[in-house]
Amino acid sequence: MITPSAIPLSLYLHLPWCTQKCPYCDFNSHEGFTPELQGPYVSALLQDFDSQLPEISGRLVESIFIGGGTPSLFSGEWIQRLLSGLAERMPFAPGAEITLESNPGSAERGRYQSYLEAGVTRLSIGVQSFNDGALGRLGRIHSGDDARQALHLVSTAGFQNWNIDLMHGLPGQTTDTAAADLLEALALSAGHISWYQLTIERNTRFWTSQPELPSETTLEAIQSTGEQLLSDAGYHQYEVSAYCRPGYESRHNLNYWGFGDYVGLGAGAHGKISCNDGQIIRTQRTRSPADYLALITNGLMPAPRGNAISQQERVVEYVMNALRLKSGSPVGDFTQRTGLPLRQLERAAEQAQSRGWIQHLDSGSLRATPLGYQFLDSVVASFL
Numbered sequence: 001m002i003t004p005s006a007i008p009l010s011l012y013l014h015l016p017w018c019t020q021k022c023p024y025c026d027f028n029s030h031e032g033f034t035p036e037l038q039g040p041y042v043s044a045l046l047q048d049f050d051s052q053l054p055e056i057s058g059r060l061v062e063s064i065f066i067g068g069g070t071p072s073l074f075s076g077e078w079i080q081r082l083l084s085g086l087a088e089r090m091p092f093a094p095g096a097e098i099t100l101e102s103n104p105g106s107a108e109r110g111r112y113q114s115y116l117e118a119g120v121t122r123l124s125i126g127v128q129s130f131n132d133g134a135l136g137r138l139g140r141i142h143s144g145d146d147a148r149q150a151l152h153l154v155s156t157a158g159f160q161n162w163n164i165d166l167m168h169g170l171p172g173q174t175t176d177t178a179a180a181d182l183l184e185a186l187a188l189s190a191g192h193i194s195w196y197q198l199t200i201e202r203n204t205r206f207w208t209s210q211p212e213l214p215s216e217t218t219l220e221a222i223q224s225t226g227e228q229l230l231s232d233a234g235y236h237q238y239e240v241s242a243y244c245r246p247g248y249e250s251r252h253n254l255n256y257w258g259f260g261d262y263v264g265l266g267a268g269a270h271g272k273i274s275c276n277d278g279q280i281i282r283t284q285r286t287r288s289p290a291d292y293l294a295l296i297t298n299g300l301m302p303a304p305r306g307n308a309i310s311q312q313e314r315v316v317e318y319v320m321n322a323l324r325l326k327s328g329s330p331v332g333d334f335t336q337r338t339g340l341p342l343r344q345l346e347r348a349a350e351q352a353q354s355r356g357w358i359q360h361l362d363s364g365s366l367r368a369t370p371l372g373y374q375f376l377d378s379v380v381a382s383f384l
Helices: 035-056 076-089 111-118 132-138 144-157 175-188 216-232 251-257 289-297 311-322 331-338 342-354 370-374 376-381
Strands: 009-015 061-068 092-102 122-128 162-168 192-197 236-239 242-244 261-265 270-274 280-284
Touching: 009 035, 009 251, 035 076, 035 261, 035 270, 035 289, 061 076, 061 251, 076 092, 076 111, 092 251, 111 144, 122 132, 122 144, 144 162, 144 175, 162 175, 162 216, 175 192, 175 216, 192 216, 216 236, 251 261, 251 311, 261 280, 311 331, 311 342, 311 376, 331 342, 370 376
Parallel strands: 009 061, 009 261, 061 092, 092 122, 122 162, 162 192
Antiparallel strands: 192 242, 236 242, 261 270, 270 280
């Protein structure tokens, strides 16, 4: 039986507006932000939280992630009102990690200071590249100098912890220009870099008008060169696209990958909640910001109880998340997080073990071997 109080709980808050939709972005983001939306949207988020409190009462909030969209379009005053409202409703764990996403194009002098004063402890800066040509091809609204200035402002505002989002495999990118991006990020980093390859997703402008990407040979060279640069700088890979110095791992993302619980608030937000009756439910809010605001304002938002996750889905989702971590997940967490006996994982693990894809569970963890880490999709599929 699942004991929800033993499972870490996080909050994900989706602020869905951007100044401009990027051609590669398949996230739930929308143009059309105006400052007048801040008050109604913060009020809606808090009402949304009120509706979900009965499922999570008696627990502590371990981490909060404010994502988007571009949450830094919201002022420090409204972020402070939002965090204060959440804290009034539910206690935060001591030293809770509170991350806010920001794009360099929305950086203003003094704004980062106001986020720190509001209670934000960590920022995630969507740099993507320092190369102006690459940024233009990605449809970003900021320049390389804007990114450098934003990271300077973050540092001088007093933040001790921030992530730099950086893409590679960009249109027209070479191994040398990718390495130059990464070296600059390392020089400006506080200890954490999310370094990931551009992929072309459905429902994006790049899907219908695809740019010319680097060859497979170049992509492999970028990957190997970048991994060496990160290692030489003291950064270890702890997840598929996350690299950091010791102690700078994202606690919020570790909770996702450890099959922890999270409450989703905001337009299009997803949640996963373990309930006292043994069920694990998935929740999702309507994607349209206008519809979300209208439903909340009129008291028509559906009850947060979503679809229950079946036993088979629990196994696959647990494995899919745990194996993203280089260190894997303790075997004991499987029963605690899924409510299932370990034998259900053991039966499914036999094929992957026989192929050398995962370590034997007797090692004490569900962990991919170096070979398995190269073929994670196939490894996860073996648990279906």
